[in-house]
Amino acid sequence: MENTNTKKLGKQTVKLNNPPKIVATYSIVGPKEGEGPLGKYFDEVLNDDLYGKESFEKAESEMIYTAITAAINRADLTEEEVDYLFAGDLLNQLTSSSFAARKLNIPFFGLYGACSTMSESLSVASMMMDGGFADYVVAATSSHFSSAERQFRFPLEYGAQRSPLAQWTVTGAGAMLLAKEGDFPEVTYITTGVVKDYGIKDPNNMGAAMAPAAVDTISRHFKDTGREPKFYDAIVTGDLGKVGKEIISKLLLEYGYDIRENYFDCGDMIYDDTVQNTDSGGSGCGCSAVVSCGYFYKKMIRKEIKNMLLVSTGALMSTTSSLQGESIPGIAHAVAIEFNNIEGR
Amino acid sequence: MENTNTKKLGKQTVKLNNPPKIVATYSIVGPKEGEGPLGKYFDEVLNDDLYGKESFEKAESEMIYTAITAAINRADLTEEEVDYLFAGDLLNQLTSSSFAARKLNIPFFGLYGACSTMSESLSVASMMMDGGFADYVVAATSSHFSSAERQFRFPLEYGAQRSPLAQWTVTGAGAMLLAKEGDFPEVTYITTGVVKDYGIKDPNNMGAAMAPAAVDTISRHFKDTGREPKFYDAIVTGDLGKVGKEIISKLLLEYGYDIRENYFDCGDMIYDDTVQNTDSGGSGCGCSAVVSCGYFYKKMIRKEIKNMLLVSTGALMSTTSSLQGESIPGIAHAVAIEFNNIEGR
Known part of the structure; x- marks a missing residue:
């Protein structure tokens, strides 16, 4: 149908x-x-x-x-x-x-x-x-x-x-x-993720496990909306960390999307590994929550950026599934947030 | 506002x-x-x-x-x-x-x-x-x-x-x-639950823990829609079991709603305790799922009942919360399902 x-x-x-x-x-x-x-x-x-x-x-x-x-x-x-x-x-x-x-x-x-x-x-x-x-x-x-x-x-x-x-x-x-009302950043498009699993089994390497889902959702978002990466001031993944961030920048290039100039990962931003010993970066539901609610929302309110594509990323394993030898399914949901009511734009 | x-x-x-x-x-x-x-x-x-x-x-x-x-x-x-x-x-x-x-x-x-x-x-x-x-x-x-x-x-x-x-x-x-289309049972009203916790701490007595939430959602549904219990051929809770079922029938009477004639609990229906040793009845997400998808949906399709209020009930504790001495919060969501395109009604 x-x-x-x-x-x-x-x-x-x-x-x-x-x-x-x-x-x-x-x-x-x-x-x-x-x-x-x-x-x-x-x-x-x-x-x-x-x-x-x-x-x-x-x-x-x-x-x-x-x-x-x-x-x-x-x-x-x-x-x-x-x-x-x-x-x-x-x-x-x-x-x-x-x-x-x-x-x-x-x-x-x-x-x-x-x-x-x-x-x-x-x-x-x-x-x-x-x-x-x-x-x-x-x-x-x-x-x-x-x-x-x-x-x-x-x-x-x-x-x-x-x-x-x-x-x-x-x-x-x-x-x-x-x-419903108000002169504030607004949610304009939503691209919902499908579960992707490329066989990563190491629960200490969640960035790699979640990367295929992020690539799928982001490329799907551009395809569905007809937008290009440069449309967004910030394309923001949740917590791929250093490892996953590198993977998806490369993979998206293969899909014809170059996000490298305006790409941020909340997990990569929230700590300074050189002094905080956080290894590959931050993770957890709270990671993209506080970086989007704190840093990016305020950037938008202060009119320092006018829009973002928030792509929180999840690794859907449990301790039981890992102990039973399962690989780690990943998912990513993208939400476009725009604040266009900026005078002079 | x-x-x-x-x-x-x-x-x-x-x-x-x-x-x-x-x-x-x-x-x-x-x-x-x-x-x-x-x-x-x-x-x-x-x-x-x-x-x-x-x-x-x-x-x-x-x-x-x-x-x-x-x-x-x-x-x-x-x-x-x-x-x-x-x-x-x-x-x-x-x-x-x-x-x-x-x-x-x-x-x-x-x-x-x-x-x-x-x-x-x-x-x-x-x-x-x-x-x-x-x-x-x-x-x-x-x-x-x-x-x-x-x-x-x-x-x-x-x-x-x-x-x-x-x-x-x-x-x-x-x-x-x-x-969107078709001559099938349809979802007409949704009453979403708030979390209720009356201090029950025994994780083996989930029926009692969930009962206040069920009472709250069901009475709220009647109040909001103006419907009376007799409107429904079946008011169906999820898995309150024998204990919880009795509690909510009594409590709802105090709110002025007598559901006793058309009230069913999936947990009470799915087993025969006299031969199956299931104590207080069935529970689990699957309980109201299979009883609603199996029994009640088929009753509706066969035109043996024309509507139901499905009220699945959840006990929101974890093993950790119980070990830490927390009581058990409950929630119940009600969905009205109606099949009125029955000839002769």
Whole structure:
């Protein structure tokens, strides 16, 4: 049957006819992220990554709760006015998000896309807005170095040696508040990822595992929209890190897209490996969340960039799937955010 | 600010102006579910819950893959024609769904709502359809007794004693295929749940933990839509089991809603405890999935019932949150499914 939907551009991309506006964001990070090169762009930097709680998991949940409520406050709204919360995180059964939602009287949809969750939640939230189901929606996600290490790898107390290809899970949470009106950056196109698996089995090399998905989604976005890489001031992947970043720049060239001049990777930006010992860079849902909510959103509001393509990337394995010898499926979701109401442009 | 959205009815409910049609469903279950009272309603009953795979996790993933592809085939479609897949499951990091999606070239959004995932995925999928973003969408979920036992409780080999309040995780997967056109049951209203936590801490008593969320969502649905319980031929909760079922019938009476005459709980229906030793009944994402895709959908197609309110219910804890002394947050999402094109009505 023929695709009769006018919003659809090709198989994976939709155009939003009523682009939702990102009227507020909030980013909260741990001490290490605050000491990194983007530290001054984050709204809140913790002195202690336990955040006054008795476990790292409870701290992470409190961080995403803070990000959500602060974004709502910044938009001069109350939680009663928010129609939906779309949120997810890395913890088993999404407990950071669910326990934060427990304190909020907001209809809640939990999402899981591993480290792609910022653009996944923003995608679904934006479509809900454009579809006319909501006036205000929050998209949020979080991760925490210490809760992720003990869940996915080893308790920190073991002092296990890190692989040089390993990435450092970002301690951070980010939230975006979407509204119908306002002179703010808006979500214009969404390219939803398909799962790609090229057989990488090393859970310490997630950048390589996620790269094929990023290449697929980004090239699909350009093909579906007819845009060229140079259209965007910033093409921003989530957490491919140094390894994955290099891979996708090369692979996209083979597809005829040269993104090298305006390509950024949140995982590559958030730490300074020369002094912070973060190996291949940052990772985790929180990585692209805080870099997009903190650094890039502010760049847009300050009119230093006018648009970006946010492509959060996720590695969809579990410890069980890795132990059972499975390779690592990857996914990437792309969201075009544009702020064209800039005088003089 | 005033809510200006015409699709919204109150805080939590939306009306679908272009109700998507559920043109096909598929349900696949394990041997125990096949031997239960609803056995003949399931599309496929496995002889062996390993499904020819080398682990229960891989078997579960293959089951959801089968449900998705079979639903697509039944609708005479190819996977290329399906715009989105919304799926999730109980396994850490949603590996059943993600590894199934890996074999499908369909844009994929992973969702997690614990055992509420059938109505969660159906809710989001339906809003995407109504919003004009898709022509065909699949909503799916799965669970597996043996993968859930070893992840959440104990490896089966331990022979741990079960609590009489415990439920039995359903081995099963269900998928629904939504389309714009056709004379099929359609999704008309969606009431999205907020997270409720009344302090239940016993992970063996999930029915009691989820009951407040079910009561909240069901009473909210009636309030928002103006409908009475008797409007529905079947009000169907996911997996409250014997304990939870009794609780919510009583609690809803206090809200002025008597659902006792047309109230069903999938967890209460799927096994015969007198011979199957399933204690408080079935649970798991797969429970409301296979009972809605199998039993209730077929009842509707056969014109034996004309509508239902599907209220899948989720307990949002993890093993870590329980070990850290947290109580169990619950959530419930309600979806009204109606098939009014019945001659003579």
